[in-house]
Amino acid sequence: MDLKQATKLINNAKNIILTTHIVPDPDGIGSLIALSSALKKLKKNVEIVLEKELAHKYSYLDTANQVKCFSKLKISKKIDLFIVLDANNLERTGDNVKLINQHAKELLFIDHHPSSLEVKALHLIDTSYVATGEIVANLIKKLKIKLDKEIALCLYTAILIDTSSFNYPTMKSRTHQIISELIDAGVSPKDAFRKINTQQNLNFIYLTGLVLRNCKIDGKLIYSSVTQSALSKHDVDLDDTFGLINHFIHVEGVDIACMFFEIDENKTKVSFRSFSGVDVGSIAEVFGGGGHTYSSATVMNSSLKAAQQKIIPKLNIILLKINSRQP
Ligand SMILES: [Mn+2]
Structure with a gap:
């Protein structure tokens, strides 16, 4: 589906519910609030629903208190359109939120994660965009809705975080053009950066130091881990540590970074970053996960x-093979 078809679907809907994936990140949250605020300007009845309460650190983006937790939702009206942002699988929205789809006439995924051709044909999914926020910015333009400062800050933050501050190889001039429009709409890059990046207390900095100091380099691979004992010692939430891998x-001289997050004694989340073109999306798939070429993750029952x-041994085999192919 292209932007034009998505615009038609939205124009034809009156009652719309928006959500994103569980453990929502700034791209999901920024996209949600921006799209909701924009659709309200078109006089749509819009509600944002998440499986859990919005984390306090993101509440500054939700100036109009639009984000609701599922337990506080009453589905009274019929739902014309259920939009899932930054995910393309209902399972990712949470056990309760996914059931909203049963009450909705139409479902629309707006996303930049890889998916099958079949799902892409029916939804607004394009992996060439750096962030869902970038797709939403284009959609808002296509709907001829004027950006305001609040909408612009949400979209700017979404793109800022999903590109690790405009660092990913997927950055294109068109992304910078969108960013320029967001700044023209009133975003202060300095304030936006500080707001999303400087909410951490000193304990978080100490934990960061520990995780970075414990990193190991194995050939072209760098990795470290976040343990439950380190989290409780520093009083830090696991969800707040997922960005630590970006320090690598x-x-x-490293091609791949890998971070192991201990969820519990039998469950580990593993994140991958690629700095040299190695497709870590495919690597995560090998281990039952998925994601983008440069950024991916999986959860293992180990x-x-x-x-x-x-x-680690498998990553080393992959890197050896890839590097031996290069001239
Ligand atoms: Mn995203």
Whole structure:
């Protein structure tokens, strides 16, 4: 589906519910609030519903208090359109939120994660965009809705975080053009950056130091881990540590970064970043996960140690093969 078809679907709907994936990130949240605020300007009845309460650190983006938790939702009216942002699988929206689809006439995924051709044909999914926020910015333009400062800040933050501050190789001039329009609409890049990046307390900085100091380099691979004992010692939420892997972009000579997050003693989340073109989306798929070429993740039913023992040797084999192919 293209922007024009999505615009038609939205124009034909009156009662719309928006959501994003569980453990929502700034791209999901920014896209949600921006699209909701924009659709309200078209006099649509819009509601944003998440499986859990919005994390406090993002509440500054929700100036009109639009985000509701599922338990506070009453589905009274018929729903014309259910829009899922930054995900293309209902399972990712949460056990309760996914059921909203049963009450909705139409479902629309707006996303930039890879999906099958069949799903792409029916939904607004385009992996060439750096962020869902970038697609939403284009959609808002196509709907001829004027950007205001609040909408612009949400979209700017979505793109800022999903490109690790405009650093990803997927950045194109068209993304910078959108960013320029967002700045013209009133966003202060300095304030937007500080708001999303400087809400951490000193304990978080100490934990960051620990995780970075414990990193290991194995050939072209760099990795570290976040353990439950380190989290409780520093009183930090696991969800707040998923960005730590981005620090490894500063290390010279590595192709892939990998971070192991201990969810519990039998569950480990593994994140991958690629700095040199190696497709870590496919690597995550090998281990049952998925994502983008440069950024991906999986969750394994293994202890942290077992996950490391399974993944690190395989990554080394992949890197050896890839590097031996290069001239
Ligand atoms: Mn995203």
